[in-house]
Amino acid sequence: MADPSSQQDERDYFANEPPPKDLQANVTLAREFIDRHGAACRRLVLVTSGGTTVPLEAQTVRYIDNFSAGTRGATSAEFFLRQGYAVIFLHRQYSLLPYSRHYSHNTRSFLDFMREEDGRVVVDEQHQANMLDVLRQYTHVKRDGRLLILSFVTITEYLWALREVAQLMRPLGPRAMFYLAAAVSDFFVPRDRMVEHKIQSNDEFSQSLEPADGTVLPPATRTEGRKLVIDLEPVPKFLKQLVDGWAPDGIIVSFKLETDPSILVKKARYALDKYSHHLVIGNLLSTRKWEVVFVSRLDGEKWIRVPEHRRTKSFSGVPSLVGSADPAAKQHQSAPSQS
Ligand code: 9Z3
Numbered sequence: 001m002a003d004p005s006s007q008q009d010e011r012d013y014f015a016n017e018p019p020p021k022d023l024q025a026n027v028t029l030a031r032e033f034i035d036r037h038g039a040a041c042r043r044l045v046l047v048t049s050g051g052t053t054v055p056l057e058a059q060t061v062r063y064i065d066n067f068s069a070g071t072r073g074a075t076s077a078e079f080f081l082r083q084g085y086a087v088i089f090l091h092r093q094y095s096l097l098p099y100s101r102h103y104s105h106n107t108r109s110f111l112d113f114m115r116e117e118d119g120r121v122v123v124d125e126q127h128q129a130n131m132l133d134v135l136r137q138y139t140h141v142k143r144d145g146r147l148l149i150l151s152f153v154t155i156t157e158y159l160w161a162l163r164e165v166a167q168l169m170r171p172l173g174p175r176a177m178f179y180l181a182a183a184v185s186d187f188f189v190p191r192d193r194m195v196e197h198k199i200q201s202n203d204e205f206s207q208s209l210e211p212a213d214g215t216v217l218p219p220a221t222r223t224e225g226r227k228l229v230i231d232l233e234p235v236p237k238f239l240k241q242l243v244d245g246w247a248p249d250g251i252i253v254s255f256k257l258e259t260d261p262s263i264l265v266k267k268a269r270y271a272l273d274k275y276s277h278h279l280v281i282g283n284l285l286s287t288r289k290w291e292v293v294f295v296s297r298l299d300g301e302k303w304i305r306v307p308e309h310r311r312t313k314s315f316s317g318v319p320s321l322v323g324s325a326d327p328a329a330k331q332h333q334s335a336p337s338q339s
Pocket of ligand 1: 050067068070071072073180181182183184185239255257283288
């Protein structure tokens with residue numbers, strides 16, 4: 001049932017936080033994509049990926065960010081595409097993308113995969129098989145027009161895009177899935193408490209807020225002596241709105257990230273009880289590349305682990321559940337297939 005207090009939080013949030021400039025252009029692209037695949041009776045998934053930033057100034061010099069590179073989201077998107085889904089990939093700008101992720105964000109350049117031969121660029125022998133496999137998948141998906149890539153940077157841009165796209169997907173009912181792997185900030189600086197200009201290190205130059213209605217709001221960031229004080233507010237629980245209002249018949253998979261192993265499952269269960277959606281995938285920061293726990297009402301708690309001998313080293317030297325070129329390891333990937 002819709003919760004009136006979270007509906008009010010939503011109204012206040014979107015009334016206070018201006019929409020991103022490219023929202024209408026993105027909505028147009030998403031509408032065409034959803035209509036086309038909806039008409040073809042194709043299953044559609046919105047995959048969110050990467051970290052959201054929290055700007056501290058309106059003319060943003062500084063912001064709070066998180067660690068996510070978008071590995072989970074980009075890799076999972078590839079697996080959904082392989083299962084025949086159409087994918088809207090809503091990702092943090094410049095984070096990993098499906099397919100190109102194999103050759104980007106590494107310690108070595110994509111140029112290291114190539115060499116010159118008779119005045120032409122060719123792929124090194126040792127990378128031919130993998131690159132051909134990736135290229136074929138990519139070409140196939142592109143030919144079918146099954147991947148739409150949208151981007152965000154801030155938490156507000158993310159929430160605006162999520163709401164708009166979810167509402168467009170609503171008529172698809174359970175053929176629409178939401179796979180929320182983006183690392184979403186829990187706290188933010190509301191626009192009406194945000195200073196306009198760069199935060200100063202000396203309180204002699206500190207800024208005040210002057211809302212049009214004459215009320216006085218304390219800025220969320222202020223210098224006190226030589227200290228910077230940041231006073232963040234909670235981001236409204238958008239998952240409640242997604243489940244109850246924006247896409248009530250969609251299949252909703254959320255992720256829960258923790259660092260303390262003793263609370264991971266408890267928090268995942270709590271989210272499942274609170275939002276009554278389909279699946280929470282729990283993961284720990286330190287082990288997320290090779291183990292996750294699925295928590296659902298149907299199956300309870302189920303751990304999925306990549307066996308130790310299949311934990312491949314990525315280029316950055318971090319063992320990886322995602323991004324392995326080993327087909328056997330791919331059986332353990334986290335993108336579920338819908339049946
Ligand atoms: C996750 O837990 C993702 O699996 C990771 C993936 C961010 C850990 P990487 O990009 O990492 O592969 O390096 N996402 C967190 C989802 C989240 O923020 N959930 C919120 C919550 O639980 C909103 S649904 O409150």
